[in-house]
Amino acid sequence: xxxxxxxxxxxxxxxxxxxxxxxxxxxxxxxxxxxxxxxxxxxxxxxxxxxxxxxxxxxxxxxxxxxxxxxxxxxxxxxxxxxxxxxxxxxxxxxxxxxxxxxxxxxxxxxxxxxxxxxxxxxxxxxxxxxxxxxxxxxxxxxxxxxxxxxxxxxxxxxxxxxxxxxxxxxxxxxxxxxxxxxxxxxxxxxxxxxxxxxxxxxxxxxxxxxxxxxxxxxxxxxxxxxxxxxxxxxxxxxxxxxxxxxxxxxxxxxxxxxxxxxxxxxxxxxxxxxxxxxxxxxxxxxxxxxxxxxxxxx
Numbered sequence: 001x002x003x004x005x006x007x008x009x010x011x012x013x014x015x016x017x018x019x020x021x022x023x024x025x026x027x028x029x030x031x032x033x034x035x036x037x038x039x040x041x042x043x044x045x046x047x048x049x050x051x052x053x054x055x056x057x058x059x060x061x062x063x064x065x066x067x068x069x070x071x072x073x074x075x076x077x078x079x080x081x082x083x084x085x086x087x088x089x090x091x092x093x094x095x096x097x098x099x100x101x102x103x104x105x106x107x108x109x110x111x112x113x114x115x116x117x118x119x120x121x122x123x124x125x126x127x128x129x130x131x132x133x134x135x136x137x138x139x140x141x142x143x144x145x146x147x148x149x150x151x152x153x154x155x156x157x158x159x160x161x162x163x164x165x166x167x168x169x170x171x172x173x174x175x176x177x178x179x180x181x182x183x184x185x186x187x188x189x190x191x192x193x194x195x196x197x198x199x200x201x202x203x204x205x206x207x208x209x210x211x212x213x214x215x216x217x218x219x220x221x222x223x224x225x226x227x228x229x230x231x232x233x234x235x236x237x238x239x240x241x242x243x244x245x246x247x248x249x250x251x252x253x254x255x256x257x258x259x260x261x262x263x264x265x266x267x268x269x270x271x272x273x274x275x276x277x278x279x280x281x282x283x284x285x286x287x288x289x290x291x292x293x294x295x296x297x298x299x
Contacts, residue, residue, distance in 0.1 A: 005024060005027055005047075005056055006047065006048075006050050006056075008050040008051060008053055009051055009053060009056060030103065031056065033102070033104075034102070035060075035070065036101075037101025037102055037104060038099040039099055039101075040062050040106060042060040042068070043061045045061060047059075048112050051112075052214055054214065054216075055071050055073030055074070055077055057069055057072075057112070058070045058072075060106075067109035068098055068106055068109050069108070070105070071107060072104050074103075078216075079103055081217055082215055082217065083097065083100055084144070084145070085145070085192060085215045086105070088139070088140050089135060089137070091207070092135075092137075093133075093134025093135045093211065094134075094135060094213070094215065095108055095211050095213045096108040096207070108207065109206075110211060110213065111203055111205065112203060115199060115201075115203050116202045117200050117233070124199050125254065128198075128199055128232075129258055131202050131212055132197050132225060132226070132229070133258060135192065135194050135197075135215075135225075136225070139192040139219050143192075147190070147218060147219050148184070148219070149187070149220070151218050152180055152184075152271065152275075156177060158275075158282065159173050159177065159278050162278035162279075169278060169281075172293060173278065175270065176273075179267040179268075179270050180271045182267065183271075188261075189220075189222070190219045191219065191220070191221070192217060193225040194212055194215045194217065194225055195216035195218050197212065197215075197225050197226070197229055199229070201213055201214050222258065222260050223268045226255075226258065226269075227272040228272055229254065230247070230251055230254060230269045231247070231269065231292065231295050234291055237295060244298040247295065248298070248299075273295055273299070277290075277291075277292035277295075277296060280292060
């Protein structure tokens with residue numbers, strides 16, 4: 001199958017998943033393999049573009065006429081963890097896993113062009129809260145998911161390196177690392193989390209109005225999972241004179257709606273924003289990094 005992978009995917013793969021040049025070069029062959037590995041006869045309708053940042057998504061049709069989506073991800077994206085989480089949720093709040101193959105997931109067809117970001121902010125946050133609530137379940141026995149402590153431990157080194165390279169970042173990085181230490185010292189629960197939950201990760205569907213996609217699953221507390229959602233549409237917050245107050249109100253509203261401790265949500269929002277901002281700066285995405293760190297400074 002000859003095609004050009006979406007540029008969003010090409011740009012993104014080098015950052016979180018290491019050198020993906022070989023995987024991208026082999027992507028046409030890997031796509032042919034994936035199409036024949038799920039046990040279903042599939043016809044490709046089109047490549048989803050701009051698509052996501054962690055894998056290629058093809059809209060396909062099964063031989064019985066069922067529309068579906070085939071996701072192909074590099075090994076560094078740990079697709080087996082996504083598969084395990086989707087299998088455990090079994091369609092409850094998340095896209096339904098139909099079949100799988102090596103490095104490939106066959107999923108129910110949603111509407112990739114319609115995410116919660118298409119709704120007004122208040123409505124999108126309400127729907128997001130209702131969706132993520134369904135995902136917070138006990139993890140399966142003997143699961144292999146990493147914990148919040150393990151994932152964030154891997155992130156502290158690059159954060160410190162960012163502060164060393166730019167001393168102006170040191171106060172924010174120190175505050176974020178201190179918040180992490182305090183939060184992990186008394187972590188209240190170990191639930192299965194989406195891991196990358198935000199408005200763009202919730203798509204319109206037929207079986208349910210809104211379903212989550214693209215998990216980077218781990219186990220830990222709900223406040224960690226909500227933290228990324230707090231800074232959604234950060235560019236709008238930054239542009240508003242009431243941005244700092246709006247961010248704090250958003251923390252309060254989400255915490256109250258989902259019975260999450262406000263201070264724990266504020267702490268994880270701070271850590272995740274600083275981690276994301278320093279990572280963006282290191283990758284050369286300066287505008288994104290500066291916006292995210294300005295948001296973090298409000299907290």
